[in-house]
Amino acid sequence: MANLKPSEKKTKAQSMGLHTEVLTGKTQQKFFNPDEAENFYYFGTHDVDFNKRTEIDVKEMDCKEANRKIDELMSEGYGTIVVKNPQGKHSLGVGILNKLNLIFEGSLGYFGCGSMDGPIVRINGRVGWSCAENMMAGKVVIEKNAGSCFGAAIRGGDLICKGSVGARTGIDQKGGTIIVGGDAGAFTGFMMQRGRIIILGDVGINLGDSMYDGTIFIGGKIGSYGSDAIEAELTDSDIGWLKRKLKVAEIGDNFDVSKMTKVVAGKKLWNYDALEPTEKKGAI
Amino acid sequence: MCGIAGLIHRGKSSNVGTELQQMLQALKHRGPDSTGYALYAENDGQNFIMRFKVGENVGEGSTSVNEDASVYDQRKKVVDRMLVDLGAEIVKEDKLTPYSFRYEMKYEKDLMEFSKKIESIESVEILSIGKSLELIKDLGDAKVVSDRYELDKVHGTHAIGHARMATESGVDIKSAHPFWGYPFSDVSVVHNGQLTNYWNNRRALENKGMRFMSECDSELIAVYLAEKMRNGATLEEGMRDSLTGLDGVFTYFVATKDSLGMAKDTMAAKPLVLYESDELVAMGSEEIAIRSILPQEIDTYDPFDGEVKVWQI
Numbered sequence: 275m276a277n278l279k280p281s282e283k284k285t286k287a288q289s290m291g292l293h294t295e296v297l298t299g300k301t302q303q304k305f306f307n308p309d310e311a312e313n314f315y316y317f318g319t320h321d322v323d324f325n326k327r328t329e330i331d332v333k334e335m336d337c338k339e340a341n342r343k344i345d346e347l348m349s350e351g352y353g354t355i356v357v358k359n360p361q362g363k364h365s366l367g368v369g370i371l372n373k374l375n376l377i378f379e380g381s382l383g384y385f386g387c388g389s390m391d392g393p394i395v396r397i398n399g400r401v402g403w404s405c406a407e408n409m410m411a412g413k414v415v416i417e418k419n420a421g422s423c424f425g426a427a428i429r430g431g432d433l434i435c436k437g438s439v440g441a442r443t444g445i446d447q448k449g450g451t452i453i454v455g456g457d458a459g460a461f462t463g464f465m466m467q468r469g470r471i472i473i474l475g476d477v478g479i480n481l482g483d484s485m486y487d488g489t490i491f492i493g494g495k496i497g498s499y500g501s502d503a504i505e506a507e508l509t510d511s512d513i514g515w516l517k518r519k520l521k522v523a524e525i526g527d528n529f530d531v532s533k534m535t536k537v538v539a540g541k542k543l544w545n546y547d548a549l550e551p552t553e554k555k556g557a558i
Numbered sequence: 559m560c561g562i563a564g565l566i567h568r569g570k571s572s573n574v575g576t577e578l579q580q581m582l583q584a585l586k587h588r589g590p591d592s593t594g595y596a597l598y599a600e601n602d603g604q605n606f607i608m609r610f611k612v613g614e615n616v617g618e619g620s621t622s623v624n625e626d627a628s629v630y631d632q633r634k635k636v637v638d639r640m641l642v643d644l645g646a647e648i649v650k651e652d653k654l655t656p657y658s659f660r661y662e663m664k665y666e667k668d669l670m671e672f673s674k675k676i677e678s679i680e681s682v683e684i685l686s687i688g689k690s691l692e693l694i695k696d697l698g699d700a701k702v703v704s705d706r707y708e709l710d711k712v713h714g715t716h717a718i719g720h721a722r723m724a725t726e727s728g729v730d731i732k733s734a735h736p737f738w739g740y741p742f743s744d745v746s747v748v749h750n751g752q753l754t755n756y757w758n759n760r761r762a763l764e765n766k767g768m769r770f771m772s773e774c775d776s777e778l779i780a781v782y783l784a785e786k787m788r789n790g791a792t793l794e795e796g797m798r799d800s801l802t803g804l805d806g807v808f809t810y811f812v813a814t815k816d817s818l819g820m821a822k823d824t825m826a827a828k829p830l831v832l833y834e835s836d837e838l839v840a841m842g843s844e845e846i847a848i849r850s851i852l853p854q855e856i857d858t859y860d861p862f863d864g865e866v867k868v869w870q871i
Contacts, residue, residue, distance in 0.1 A: 361846070361849045361853060362844070362845030362846045362848070362849045363846065364844075364846075380855055381845060381849075381855070381858070383844060383845050383846055384844070399855060400845070400857070400858050400859070402829075402831070402844065402845055403829055418857060418858075419857075419858070419859040419860065420860075421829065421831070421860045422826060422829065422860060437859070438859065439860075440826060440860035440862070441825070441826035441827075441862070441863050442826075457862075459826050459860070459862045459863050460824065460825065460826050460862070460863040460864075461825075461826075478826075478862055478863050478864075479824070479863065479864075
C-alpha cells in the first residue's frame with residue numbers, strides 16, 4: 275500500500291486545502307509473490323489436454339453462448355477447439371486465460387480474442403476492429419485482413435496478420451510483437467509504449483505518432499512520420515531478431531529485412547525510465 | 559454511433575429492398591432510433607418519383623411536436639395545388655402513411671425552383687426526387703420501416719441505408735438519413751460520424767443558395783457534394799474535395815442513378831468493411847451486415863484512411 279505521512283512542505287494543492295498528505299514510495303500494492311506460486315489460483319482457468327480435440331458450430335449462437343460453450347469445453351479438458359461458422363460475430367474467444375489451441379474456421383467481428391493470456395489462436399478468415407485487445411500472452415495468427423486498432427494495448431504475445439490491417443495498429447501497445455504481412459493504415463504505433471511492430475508493406479500517415487518507446491520496423495513506404503517518431507539505425511542485432519521472428523511467425527519468406535526502416539521515439543519522457551527493474555522486465 | 563450499409567449489383571437487378579433490410583437489421587444495435595433506405599429501383603425512367611412528407615411520425619419516441627393528423631391532409635392539398643401551378647402532371651399518387659407520400663409525375667423545368675416552392679409550404683419536406691431513387695426514412699428499426707413501406711417488393715441495382723442513433727439532433731424523420739442531394743435528382747447520402755465544421759460550412763453554403771432542412775450535421779455532406787456538382791465537379795471529384803473540406807470523423811456513402819461511392823476521413827476513425835467482386839460490392843459498418851446477405855466465406859477488408867472509391871452499375 276502507499277505510504278502516507280504528514281506533509282512538511284505545502285504544495286499548491288495543499289495550500290488550496292485539497293489535501294494534507296503527500297504520497298511517497300510505490301503506490302501499487304504487491305499482490306503476487308512468485309515464491310508462493312503453489313498458493314496462487316488464476317481465476318477462470320482450466321487444465322486442458324491439447325490432444326483432446328472437438329468442434330463446435332456457432333452459426334446459431336450469439337457471442338455469449340459461443341464463449342460459454344468454449345469455456346465449458348475447456349472445463350471438460352478439451353485443449354484443441356475448432357469453432358465453425360463464426361460469421362463475423364463480435365467478441366468471440368475473449369478472456370481465455372489458459373493454454374489452448376483455438377481455431378476459428380471463418381471470420382470474426384470486433385474485439386475477437388481480446389483480454390486473453392496464453393492461448394494459441396488461428397483465424398482462417400478476417401478479423402474486425404480491436405483484435406486481441408489487451409492480450410497478455412499467447413499467439414494469434416490471422417490468415418486474411420484485420421480491421422483498425424489491431425493489437426490495441428497488448429502487453430505480450432505475438433499477434434500476426436498475414437493480410438493488411440487498418441488504422442491505429444498497436445495503439446497504446448505496452449509489450450509483445452505485432453507482425454503484418456501486408457500494409458497498415460494511418461497512425462500505426464499511435465501512443466505506443468513498449469514492444470515491437472513489424473509491417474512488411476506500406477504504412478499510412480502519422481507513423482508512431484506520440485510514441486513513448488518501443489520499436490517499429492517498416493518494409494515498404496511510409497506515408498509520414500507522426501510527432502515524436504524518428505528513424506533509427508537498423509543494427510545487426512535488429513536484423514537477426516527480425517529474421518528469427520518472421521521465421522517463427524511463418525510469414526515473409528525471403529523478405530529482405532536488412533532494407534527495413536526502423537522507427538523509434540525521438541522524445542524521452544523525463545521519468546519514463548524510472549521503473550523498478552522487475553517492472554522493466556515485464557514490460558519489454 | 560450509427561450504422562451504414564450499401565450494395566451495388568453490377569450488370570443485374572436484385573431484390574435490393576430485402577437485401578438492404580437484412581444488412582441494416584444486422585446493424586440495429588448501432589442505431590435504434592430511425593432507419594432510412596435509398597433504393598435505386600427498376601422504374602421505367604419516364605417520370606420523376608417524388609417522395610415527400612407533410613409532417614412527422616409523432617409516435618414511437620419522436621422528439622417532434624405532436625400535431626393533429628388533420629393538418630397533414632390540409633398540407634397535402636396545398637402541395638397538390640402548388641404542383642398544378644408549377645406545371646407538374648401527377649401520373650400516380652400513393653399515401654404511404656398519414657404523413658408521407660409517393661408521387662409519380664411529369665415535370666420538365668428546374669428542380670431547384672420546384673423544390674423551393676414545394677418546401678415553402680409549412681412542414682413539407684421533399685425526401686427525394688429522381689427517376690430511380692426511392693428514399694424512405696422513418697422511426698423504427700429496419701424491419702419495422704421495411705414492413706411499413708413494403709420495401710421487400712423493391713427490385714433494383716443498388717442501395718444505401720442507415721440505422722441512426724440520434725446524437726447531434728432530434729429523433730425525427732427530418733434528421734434521419736439518407737439525405738437527398740438537393741437539388742440533384744437521384745443523389746443520396748448516408749453518414750456515420752460527426753462533422754465539426756458544420757456551422758461554418760452551412761453558413762457558406764446557404765449564402766450560395768443551398769438549402770438545409772435539418773440541423774443534422776450529416777446533411778452537410780449531401781449539400782456539400784451537391785454544391786460541388788452544381789459547379790461542374792464530378793461525384794468523385796466532389797468526394798475527394800470533401801476529405802479536406804469537411805472536418806471531423808466520417809465514413810459516408812453516396813449513390814447516384816448509376817453509381818455508388820464511399821469516402822473515409824483521413825483519421826480513419828469510423829469503421830467500414832468492404833466486399834468487392836465483379837458481380838457485387840457490399841459494404842457496411844460491421845462485417846455482420848455483409849454476412850447477412852453473404853453467409854459463405856468471403857474476403858473482406860477495411861478501406862484505408864482518406865480512401866475514396868466509386869463503382870458503376
